[in-house]
Amino acid sequence: MGLLSxxxxxxxxxxxxxxxxxxxxxxxxREGATLGFSYAGEMLEKRVRPLAAQLGVxxxxxxxxxxxxxxxxxAERARAHFGEIDILVHSxxxxxKDELQGQFYNTSRAGFHLAMDISVFSFVALAKAFQPIMRPGGALLTLTYYGSVKVAPNYNMMGVAKAALESSTRYLARDFGPQGIRVNAIxxxxxxxxxxxxxTGFREMHKNFAEMNPMHENISIDDVGNAAVYLCSNWAAHVTGEIHYVDSGYNIMAAPEPEKKGE
Ligand SMILES: NC(=O)c1ccc[n+]([C@@H]2O[C@H](COP(=O)([O-])OP(=O)(O)OC[C@H]3O[C@@H](n4cnc5c(N)ncnc54)[C@H](O)[C@@H]3O)[C@@H](O)[C@H]2O)c1
Known part of the structure; x- marks a missing residue:
């Protein structure tokens, strides 16, 4: 028996x-869930279908x-296929690209709207569309980044969008609580x-991240997957509205380690 059987x-x-x-x-x-996938558009189909086949989806x-x-x-196709669902992941x-470089104040009105629509409103819209077929005991999960709380150079508009996404997670947790459904973010x-x-500058940021976090290690998509299993399983039965960090502890640090003498 897997945790999600x-x-x-x-x-x-x-x-x-x-x-x-x-x-x-x-x-x-691995934990026994029956899966379904949704992808953005035709251009991705040739990548997504073979991955789905690997897992028998x-x-x-x-x-x-x-x-x-x-x-x-x-949502209608999911109802016809599954009847009900227990878990919805919004990743x-x-x-x-213009909104992910330079000064934040250069964000355009259209760019602001687009980022908020695709990165934030879509979570709210999916929650609403799937609410009628979500089983009690279920879970909604989204993905966020620390650039919501602190300034990450060039992350700009996405930082603002992630702040709104994290707030949306808490409001949705309140809405779905009475239905016995939990809403969290990693x-x-x-x-x-x-x-x-x-x-812009992501490679450098990725490198610095390992240097500055307490574990001095980057994370992997498997780390996120394992945390997602916990948050969407019955082990997290009363965990809702949380922003759960999977970041080797980066967010607890206020300053980098002082350089050691002789280095
Ligand atoms: N990679 C990171 O460093 C990191 C860190 C923290 C959080 N996140 C978040 O994780 C989530 C997943 O991103 P990822 O890093 O796996 O990259 P990714 O590019 O693999 O995934 C992003 C997904 O968003 C989809 N998407 C974009 N526009 C869409 C639309 N209009 N309709 C439907 N789908 C659309 C893309 O097709 C893609 O599948 C994002 O919310 C991202 O902000 C990423």
């Missing part, structure tokens, strides 16, 4: 085998979360994914 889990945001969604999918499959549906119609359609974020350390590569 008997649970149906739908994962949004699979792009390739570097995606955090893939780390979560592999951990969920046969619910693989396209959904651009900018579209209310596509969200409604994927989606997007901002134009705040992951930097990972070399497609989305991350859009942030």
């Amino acid at each position: 008997g649970k149906n889990a739908l994962i949004f945001g699979l792009a390739n085998d570097k995606s955090i969604a893939w780390g979560i999918a592999q951990a969920f499959a 046969n619910f693989v549906e396209q959904c651009d979360v900018a579209s209310d119609e596509q969200i409604a359609a994927v 989606i974020g997007f901002a134009n 705040s992951a350390g930097p990972l070399r994914t497609l989305a991350a590569m859009g942030v």
